Amino acid sequence: MTQFGYFLSCEEHSPNALVEQARMAEQAGFTALWISDHYHPWNDEQGQSPFVWSVIGALSEAVSLPVETAVTCPLVRTHPAVIAQAAATAAVQLGGRFRLGVGTGEALNEHILGGPWPEAPVRLEMLEEALQIIRQLFTGEQVSHRGTHYTVENARLYTRPEEPVPIDVSAFGPHAAEAAARIGDGLITMMPDGDMIERFRRSGGGTKPAYGGLKVCWGPDKDEAVRTAHRLWANEQLPGELPQILPTPRHFEQASELVTQEQVERAVCCGDDPDAHIEALTAYAEAGFDTVYVNQIGQDQQGFFDFYRTKVLPRVRH
Structure with a gap:
């Protein structure tokens, strides 16, 4: 049976607000x-971006x-050696209830140190080497590594969980799905794409878990909810590789001027019709996802949680 989780958005909310939402x-x-x-954040309207590992400590x-x-x-x-330490500590704090989701990233976050932003095939190659390092460090052994992209010298994790942290790989296309099957312990994606899950499983994913995410904007006034979703997350409708290569929130704001409210309304479940929300979640369940994570756009989090507690979750679980 498909499980339903909540997706905390560091782009929209402060650290304390995220903990309260949890x-x-x-x-x-x-x-x-x-x-x-x-x-x-993807744009200045979202307005936040706390350090995730500090927030995870509070969540624990x-x-x-x-x-x-x-x-x-x-x-x-x-x-990757630093990520390995962060993930191992998070897993200890959470009593083993932590998974590390990874992907090849966006220039928006990764270019800040002034280095080059590699093309997608190179980033996928880097991800595979990075996961090799992280998994070696999870063993607790001393690790030295000199590879194509990374060097590690005499590194060892002393604080780590009893079992290695599972690592799930994000994919948005067929080649990435095949890579996730090969190097990941599970698949992460943001579309209810049954064909992608099938490719993941055929490529070696087998019975590994598949996790999906979606954004909704609950609110009693559907038109206002659409406006909120457009104001905060129009960037979600940008095509192709733009989300991976634009370097600043201002560039995303400029590109998002091309996204209309009608596009957002077609793509995002907005308003307070339980059937519409249930239909959006059911699409993921029918595609074969093991867990679906829902994110509420905007500030009315309590209203969203009350709505899902009483009118959505009891129905989708049956």
Whole structure:
């Protein structure tokens, strides 16, 4: 049976607000948490971007739900040896209830140190090497590595969980799905794409879990909810590789001027019709996802959690 989790948005909310949302999510009946890992928001309207590992530490004390980053880029901004330490510590704090979600990232977050932004095939190659390093460090052995992209010298993790942290790989296309099957412990994606899951499973994913995410904008006034979703997340409708290569929130704001409210309304479930929300979640369940993570756009989080607790989650679980 498909499980339903909540997706905490570091781009929109302060650290303390995220922790409070996690509490509300657990009380509403969500069974797991995703949390985004960004240096910048996608645009200035979103307005936040706390350091995810600090927030995860607070979550470990606030809730009993499992937590996963969705997703961390262990390639450019942060060396994979440092990500390994962060993930191992998070897993210890959460009593083993932590998964590391990884992907090849966006220039928006990764270019900040002034280095080059590699092309997508190179980033995928870097991700594979990065995961090799992270998994070696999870063993607790001393690691030295001299590869194509990374060097590690005499590194060892002393604080780590009893079992290695599972690593799930984000994919948005067929080649990435095949790579996720080969190098990941699970698949992460943001579309209810049954064909992608099938390719993932045929390519070696087998029975590994598949996790999906979606954004909604609950509100009693559907038109206002559409306006909110457009104001905050029009960037979600940008095509192709633009989200991976634009370097600043201002560039995303400029590109998002081409996205209309009608496009957002077609793509995002907005308003307070339970059937519409249930239909959006059911599309992921029918595609074969093991867990679906829902993110509420905007500030009315309590209203969203009350709505899902009473009118959505009881129905989708049956």
